[in-house]
Structure formats: structure tokens, C-alpha cells
Amino acid sequence: MSRVVGFIDLDAYYCACEVKQKPSLLAGKPLAVCMYETWKKSPDRSADMDRIVKSGGAGLIAVSYEARAMGVKRQMSANEARKACPELITVMVPTKNGKADLSLYKENGEKVVEILQEFAGIVEKRSVDEVALDVTDAAQKLLETTPKELVARQAVNVSHFADSEISLKASKISHEAARRGHEGQHEYTKNDDDEKNHLLKYSSFDYLLLAGAVVINNARKAVRERLGFSCSAGIAANKMIAKVGCGLHKPNQQTIVFPRSVAVLLKDLPLNRLPGLGGDLGNRISSQLNITTAGGLANISRSILLNAGFQDADNLLAAANGTLDEPVKNRANYKSFGSSKTFYKHPITNLTIADQWLSNFAQEIFDRIKNDRNQRNRAPTNVTISITTDKSHVTRTEKVHIGWSDSPQPIVRSAHRLLRRWAGTRTAHLDIVVLGLGVSNFIDLPANKASVMDLLTRNPLHQSKKPSSSAEIMQPSKKKRTIAELLYQQATTSTKKTTTVGKKDSSFFPSSNIDPEVFAQLPPEIKAELLDDRTRLLRQSAPSLGNSHLEQRQVKKKKKTATTTIDSFFAPRRPR
DNA sequence: CATTTTGACGCT
């Protein structure tokens, strides 16, 4: 079944967020965003403070289109950029606890996703500024209520087409130039080539794409009007081509790629502009097979690819032909998040300092957990530290119970333990160049804010009405169950067997709402919390916890990934 | 002085 996919990319996104913060000062100005002012320690500057920096040589991570027009490019150092454009305004990213604080951009990005969800049934958040939408259903509905000729006219008025002269010119520029922006991209101009399409006879699927383009245009308009962010988009029959199409015309424009235009679009497209081939794999393909374009790869036979050691030949060819069809994932929020910092030329040398940074990271992460938890009734169960030294990069992970806890301490303690697990007996000369902390493996929590008590009751007072998004990534564990998993099990399934109740434990809980087996495994502080809860409940003479029906949580089994594709189109399989 | 700070995912 053919789908209609829209791929949306926010224009000069970090700059746009800064303009939104201070429109009177920044709107319409050549603007760039850099990470820090200097490598020296300086006071934190929050999002609402003045963050304009006049000196400092940090690399630019975002450049407004006004600045690009003056020759400023991403990755230039700020000093270099000021030479190219003396009136350039450079803004540094907010800082908090001595590190970059990207929450301004993350929070705005989440608002964008919320709006886009009104326009598409399936929404895949791909990064802070990129979203893929499956708008097949919305496009179909539009065609049911509006004459297709009218839909086509609307779409043509607001879209480019991939086979137009200017689109094809844009398709030929290099990966690097395309990423740095400007060259080959345009302010909004439509030439006659686009209009010719309007005279063509459209297939019924073409009409569906045109309808999708109208939907996407409406979505972009909503984002612009409600949040002030402009974005660009591609519309095509699959995610990969939609993304390529999205890159053809920026800013604030959209491009339709009809199936019949795919071949000509890919013919001269630099190979490394194909999603997933921008790195090592793409380089090896280029050099070993002596090709430079997607069209070139499409002309290589499957057997030659296999002989050259590229085991993923089928998917590579599908990508080169524009037929790779990775479905838009139904995931509008993060599966993990974290906090990290590079200690440029001043590595962390001892445990105490590392502990302090980990505590900072934990605090920041916990703030995000609280927001996420309130919105989605979920909490992470894994904590991972990540440590890079000159010689190595390692991660260490352990389980953590967070639930509705109101303290970052569990994360802090985990992080400190994990640090020691990595350091072993060494306490000095750690030479940590990059230190990071993250959380992942979210589980659903009972729908309302509640104490740990609810997680342990056989007949929970609160149950999620609908599975939250994290339900789709849950899987029943076949391995030894962790405490967190036991808790989850207790909270969400009815207990069929009667557990052997240890007399000592059961005496704590006359109503037998707590599984003593579970209770016994709990860390002391949680046991304490439970006992507190119990006395509170007894004082309030809690109503019977009742029983009757329990919702059986539906847990989708994680699909066994038998074969790797050139993936989700971003993580190609490594040939052996 | 300077490609930082994130995030997803495949392989083993």
C-alpha cells in the first residue's frame, strides 16, 4: 500500500528559537548561534538573559538565512564569521550549571510536534528540528471532500516539484554544501517548469501526493502562525525521498516528488546525500565501486555489490532507486535522553569532580523526567553513564527505580556507583574528556500521580486508560526480572497465583495488597516509603482497594529485527 | 583557544 509521507525540517532552527525569544532585537538580522563564549568558566546565562556575545571564537552551530546570504556558514568560527559579516549578531546557547542548556530548543521542538500531530495520524520525531509525518489518511480525506482539480491547484500554488530545473540543479550540489546551506537553495521563486506540471495528467496516486502536499502546507502554516517557526518540507511516497525532497528548497518552501520524478532526482544526486550513506559506508561504496551518485549506485548489479562485500545490497539498491520504504514510525517523543559535556583540553582528573558533574547532569535529567512523566505517565528504568578518554569510550548501565519519586537522588547515586564501576580502584588521573549521563527504557506508570504504593498493590487504584507511547516499546522480559520489572508486573497484571506470604512481611500489610516477594527485594529507602504510606493510609482509614476487573495491559512484542535495512534509513548495516 | 550536545539504532 502506497503511503504519502511528509518530511518537515525547521529552518535555521536554533536561530529561529532565539528570534522567538527576542524578536525586536533579532528578527530579520544576520544571526548565528554558538555554543559558548569562551572555554573559560563564566557565569550561567539562562534563556531569558542577554546572550549576545561580541567576542569569542566558538564554532557556529546555527546560522540564519540573512547571515548565510552574507557568506556566513555553519561551522565557521565566530571570529571568522564576523569578518565575513561585521553586523553579524552572535548569540550563545543558554548555560546552566556550567554547561550548555538546550531546553529552550527542546521545548519549542516539542510544541512543534504537538501541532503536527493535529495533521497526521503517524508522527515520527527524528531530532530536535526534524519530523516525518504519514499523511496518507488525511490526504485521502481531503480528496473525499474536495474536487481533485482544486486540490491539485492548491498544491501547485504552494509547492515546488522535484523534476523542475531549479530542483534538479539543487539536487546536484554536494552533501557538504547542502548541509552548510545557502548554495543551490533559494528564496521563494517558482519558475515555469513547476507550472508545466499543472498541465500534466495526474495519476490517482499523484492526486494523493498533491493532497498530502496541501495537508503538509497547512501543517507548516499552523506551525508558523502559532509558534513563529518557518519550516521546509518534502512530500513523497516514502520517507527517504521525502527527506531528499525536503532538502531541495529552503527556507520556508516545500517540494513534491512524484514517483515519475524519482529517477531523475536521484540520477545526479551525490551518493552521500542519501540518508545513511553520508558516512563510512557511503565512502567505501564510492571508492570501491568508483561511483559518486545515487544514479551510479543504481546501475551497479546486485551481484557486483555482493562480491564487493556489501551484504546489504538489496537495501542499498532500493535506496539508490528511491524505493526504500521505511514506514514512518509512530513515535512522537524520546526513547532516551541525557546530558553530557566535553572538557576540552581540561579533562576531569578525579572522582570528586566527576561526581559533581554527574550530580549536575542528574538534576537536569530529573527535571526533564518530571515534565515527561506528567505528560506521558512514564519513567525511565535505566541509567547509563558514558565516559570518553583519550583512549576509549565506554558506557556503564544499571537499573534504577524512579516511579513517581520526587528526588533526583536515585539517579545521582546510580551515576556515582557507575562511575566507580568504571574507575575501579583508580581515583585520580581519570582523564575524562567527555562525561555523560542518560536515562532510557521507559515504563508506563499508573495514570495518576501516586506513591510507590500503587506500583506494589495487586489491585491498583489507578490504571492507565490508554497505553502511553512507551507501551509500544515495552517487552515482557524473559530474563531474570529486575525489581523495576517486578513492580511493573505488579501494577499492571492481575495476580493469578497466590504467593506464599511470609508471615513477617504480611503482617505489615493486613490487606495483602503488597507482594511480599517484591517487597523483600526493595531497597531500604523504598521500604521506608512504603511503610510511611501504609501508616498514612491506615490513618485515613483508606477505602477498600476493591478488586474486580483489572485491565490487562497490552504489550506489543518488540519485533525481532531479522535483517537490517540501510535502516530507518540512518543506520546502515556494516558489510562483512 | 573549538565539531558540542545530543539522540536512534544495529551488531554482538
Place this chain on the structure above:
DNA sequence: AGCGTCAA
């Protein structure tokens, strides 16, 4: 669980 790759 841990490592490596790709990407914005």
C-alpha cells in the same frame, strides 16, 4: 549490556 555508526 556495551560498542560502534550515523545524524542534526
